[in-house]
Amino acid sequence: MNFRFQNLLGAPYRGGNTVISNNTLLISPVGNRVSVTDLVKSQTTTLPTHSSSNISRIAVSPDGTFLFIVDEKSRCQLINLHRRITLHRISFKNPVSVVKFSPDGSLIAVGEGKLVKIWRSPGFAKQYFPFELIRTFANFDGKITALDWSPDSNYLIVGSKDLTARVLHLKKLRSDVTYKPFMLLGHRDSVVGAFFGVDKKTNRVCKAYTITRDCNILSWTFRSEEGDINKMDDEGSEPPSPGTPDRDVEGKIEIDDNNNNIKKRKNYDGKDAETRYLITGKWELLRKDNFMQTPAKLTACDYHRELDMVVVGFSNGVFGLYQMPDFVCIHLLSISREKITTAVFNEIGNWLTFGCAKLGQLLVWEWRSESYILKQQGHYFDVNCLAYSPDSQLLATGADDNKVKVWTVSSGFCFVTFSEHTNAVTALHFMASNNCLLSASLDGTVRAWDLFRYRNFRTFTSPSSRQFVSLSADQSGEVICAGTLDSFEIFVWSMRTGRLLDVLSGHEGPVHGLMFSPANAVLASSSWDKTVRLWDVFNGKGAVETFPHTHDVLTVAYRPDGRQLACSTLDGQIHFWDPMDGLLMYTIEGRRDIAGGRLMTDRRSAANSSSGKCFTTLCYSADGSYILAGGSSRYICMYDVADQVLLRRFQITHNLSLDGVLDFLNSKNMTEAGPLDLIDDYNSDMEDGVDKQTQMKIGYDLPGSMPNRGRSIIRTKCLKIAPTGRSFVAATTEGVHVYSVDESFIFDPTDLDIDVTPEAVDAALKEKQPTRALILSLRLNEDSLVKKCIFGVSPADIPAVAASIPYKYLQRLIEALADLLENCPHLEFILRWCQELCKSHGNSIQQNCRNLLPSLKSLQKAITRIHQDLADTCSSNEYMLRFLCSSGAMK
Missing domain, CATH: 2.130.10.10 (YVTN repeat-like/Quinoprotein amine dehydrogenase)
Structure with missing residues (x-):
């Protein structure tokens, strides 16, 4: 019963922004959970923490320790990524559209409705009020859409739906100073991205970029009183700037009566003027460029300061990579026809991450070599069926999107997708050989897939079009059976020839359950006609037994012993x-x-x-x-x-x-038009939203049930x-x-006495008593002690120690060996243990195979994986040696 949540497959990305931590960890929201993908090791895991609704925004601290997530209900969590636990929680009153850690990790900027709130980032210590509000900016007339920090964490540039971007100063000035934020004007649509650019020599902010939804990018430069940071060629004639007038820090603006322009700004003599350099100056518009993607809308963007590059994604599935400030297009490619909902650089800037929420797709692209680092796509609709491979290493999934996907369970990655079916996939079955997968579909076909060559090598059909909803194969793999939804029949094919052998009739309702007995060739079928029938397929006798019920039978399953x-x-x-x-x-x-x-x-x-x-x-x-x-x-x-x-x-x-x-349910959410959550008031033209889809399930379901026309059930x-x-x-x-x-330690005191202690195990190892030490550790049932005692046995003593292990500890020892095979490099030593256990306890294993079957399957899975890895390595080495020998012979 000691099962816990480990991973979530089938839907890598469903909306929201993605971030990359420590240059190689891709963090993305998956419903109300967070998925972490190691791009180097090609492994994906899902954090056990979860939110109360779908996650819309995430942010990670610069050191990769803390993760800040926000869901659709504006409930936030601060998570320790290394320990994978939630440290603190907070709720906001307004919807949160953007959130970002400061470069030093001490502050968190949150765009909450029309407000920008600056919070102090909590630490590891437990506090009654972990989040401390530092400052609130309420100068905006529209929803906050983008923000970016300066490298020194003293300034923010914030974009809004009010067609403006503002430069905010975090530290409060003297009480007699009335400072107003700079406004960057001239936008004709809402600002999607706003970013600071820095001078690489001084690491000071010297420029900025604002990117709008109508596919425009505006380049801004900053001129300080001491001198222009970006010196213009003609200093006397400056172009008119749509930026705000130069304000005096004390709230006074000096006007020249002749031309009604700004003449001079008073100097501010502050104690820390070094951190307030952006106050004494003005912003000017340098240039305005268009991405030329009209009528598409710009939906995602990111900026890399070190490379001075911008990546943008559009609603038509096109993305572009541009070198700034000259606006040179490096790449302009299309990855789909759907809207790109996230685009982000990694820390070095060599990888680009793109996400398409409607397709459930995540891509990581290396733009220099133009190659994919990651290309994962989940099922577009619900997953209908699953199948484990006999060695438990692979998992096959079939869904309503007509696709069959095969996943590696250990890594959580999908390595092949079969899309030949033209209707929903309803049943899957792995053959005993582990290299063949069967799938049944509503399109009237049963297909066999080769997992070596990744192709459909055989297709089974019926004389007239039928909808198959169940599937099974006998132990030998010679006969394939499929149950139908419409004709209530069971079709039997030969796996070797692909010919239709028989049609089993007798059911009066859809055949939704089908399974061969593990002990013999008897086929069991369940139907909505309130019966379970047993069929002798090989002798052709038809139904040999019928089990009646009082209600519709929905599924059937054999016990492993039949x-x-x-x-x-x-x-x-x-x-x-x-x-x-x-x-x-x-x-x-x-x-x-x-x-x-x-x-x-x-x-x-x-x-x-x-x-x-x-x-x-x-x-x-x-x-x-x-x-x-x-x-x-x-x-x-x-x-x-x-x-x-x-x-x-x-x-x-x-x-x-x-x-x-x-x-x-809360009665306050019920209106005259129905439940409030089901009323479609969604603006499909939003740039940061995911199109809500009413998935009409037209097809098979439970008898008498109605399809859901609202939210997913x-x-x-x-x-x-x-x-x-x-x-x-x-x-x-x-x-x-x-x-x-x-895998955590489970204490079982049923076989303990006062002498069974970890100290006794260590004493037995020191006294060169490996058998006694191993038995004591097995009685304690502590994983680390068992493995320590296994390695404490010399290779010469393995046969004697293996023969002296009592049968009741055999399963626990096999589980420990299987775990060691997958995680330790001493293969020959562990395989010697396995060999001697089989020699010494062969008869006991055969007589009690049912009880030992799970642990033996785990051992088989580990040995099979090692065999495959060694075979691949040997093949590669053999090819390399042949190449080197042929190269030497040519010289």
């Missing part, structure tokens, strides 16, 4: 059958366990509503001791099969942006447990949730 069959019905019950004798063993009533969550359109409360209180997916554990069940609810239930008791409920999300999360469509038993995945509305066994 001696038990579980099926769920529309009334919320799970029935367990003995497939050999055809008897009902017991029933679990799960209506109250899965109940929870009220939809916005429900007229009844969650307690009184009967809709959705049923399980649509079931999955047995590797040893068959427990079963996972999920459905149209925010809960996943884990039941003990032998005792029929609920062990644990997993709440898959707390995201209030989804429907069906709350048990009680939280549900679990598929559950799969890894063959190793160490993790399970759930296909939910938010994506694919990955849960793994918590």
Whole structure:
């Protein structure tokens, strides 16, 4: 039961801004969670912390320690990235459009509605009021859209929807001084980006760039009283500037009566004039350039100070890279036809990150070599089905966007996408060879995919067009079966020839569940006609057994040993059958366990509503001791099969942006036109928004259910447990949730006495008693001690120590060896341990394979991965040696 959330697959990016920390860590929002991608190691993880709604803005501290996230409800969290925990929380009154840490990391600038608030950044210490408000600027007439810090953290340049940009000074002046911010005028649309430019010699601000939504960039220069920082060629004739008049720091402006222009500014003799150099001067417009992308709108931009380069993204999917201040176009390319919602440089400036919220796509592009560092795209619509590979290393997903994706579980990366299907993918199945994947779709085809050559090598079809919703294959991989939605038949094909062998008829409703018995060639099918049928496929006898129910049967699953069959019905019950004798063993009533969550359109409360209180997916554990069940609810239930008791409920999300999360709705949100959250008052022309889509689900669903015409409803469509038993995945509305066994130390005192202590383990190792030390560490069940004792055994003593291990500690020892194989370099030593354990305990392993199956699968997964890595390395070395030998022979 010790499972915890580990990762989220299937939706890398759904909107908001992205940031890059420490030059290689890409941080992006994923719904109400945050995903961190290591661009060097090619690994992605999702932080366990979550917000109450979708995250809209994120910012990371300069040293990469703190992460500041803001959701759509203006609730903010300060997260320690290294410890992956939330330190502090704060809520704002107005929507937050932009947030950014100062270069020294001590301050946080927040654009809250029409206000700019400067907060002191909290530290690690727990405080009653961790956030301290330093200053508030309320000079704007429109929503804040962009801001940037000066290198010394004393100035801000802020862009707004009021068509202006302002330069703000953070430190307060004397009480007799009335300082007004500089205004940069001349924009004809809202400002999307505002950035400071610096003089590389003095590291002082000497210029600025403002980028507007109508595809214009304005270059500004700063002239101080001591002399112009950027000296103009003709100092006598200065072009007219649309900037603000030069204001005296004391609020006085000297006017020349002859030409009504500014004549002179009084000097300010301050104590720290070094930090107030931008006060005594004026801003001038140097040039105005257009990106020539009309009628498209500019939606994202970023500026790199060291390289003096600007990257911009447009609503038509085009991005451009420009060298400033001469406005030289370096690259102008198109990555899609949809709006680019984020564009950002890394710290060095050699990588560009682009995000498209509508496609769920993230790209990291190296602009010098014009190559991709990262190219990930999630499923556009909900994930319908999942399949684990036999070695638990790969995970396949199929969705309503007609695509099949294969992911590496350890890294969280998708390495291949198959898009040959023309309708929603409804079922997946991995063959025992681990190199072949089957997929069924509503387009009337079942396709076989080669994971070596990444191609569709076989397609199975029916004589007339059918919609397939279930799929299974026998243990030998010779026969493929698929159930239909419309004709209520089961089609049987030969995997070798691709020919249609048989059509099994008898069901009177859609066949949504299909599975071969692991013990024999009997096929079990479940249908909405309230029956579960067993079929003898190879002998062609048709249905050999029928199990009737009182309600529609939604899914079916075999226990791994084939001696038990579980099926769920529309009334919320799970029935367990003995497939050999055809008897009902017991029933679990799960209506109250899965109940929870009220939809916005429900007229009844969650307690009184009967809709959705049923399980649509079931999955047995590797040893068959427990079963996972999920459905149209925010809960996943884990039941003990032998005792029929609920062990644990997993709440898959707390995201209030989804429907069906709350048990009680606020009556204040109900209007005459319906729920307030479902009223579409969204301005689709906003530059920083993500187009809301009403996803009309026209297709298969539960009998009698209505498609959701509002927000996405939280549900679990598929559950799969890894063959190793160490993790399970759930296909939910938010994506694919990955849960793994918590590796932290679990204290089990059932086999302890006063002499079993860590000190006793160390004493046994010092006395050269490796067997006693290993058994003591296994009784303590502490991972670090077990591994320490394994390495404390000399290679010559491994056979004797392995033979003396009691059977009850065998599973724990195999799990430790599997973990060492994946993380330590001593391969020969660990493989010797595995070999001797198999020799000494071969008979015990065969007799109790069901109990040891999860740990053995974990060991197989680790050995398979190492074998693949070594094979690739040897092939590369062999090719290099042949090349060197051929080069030497030519000389």
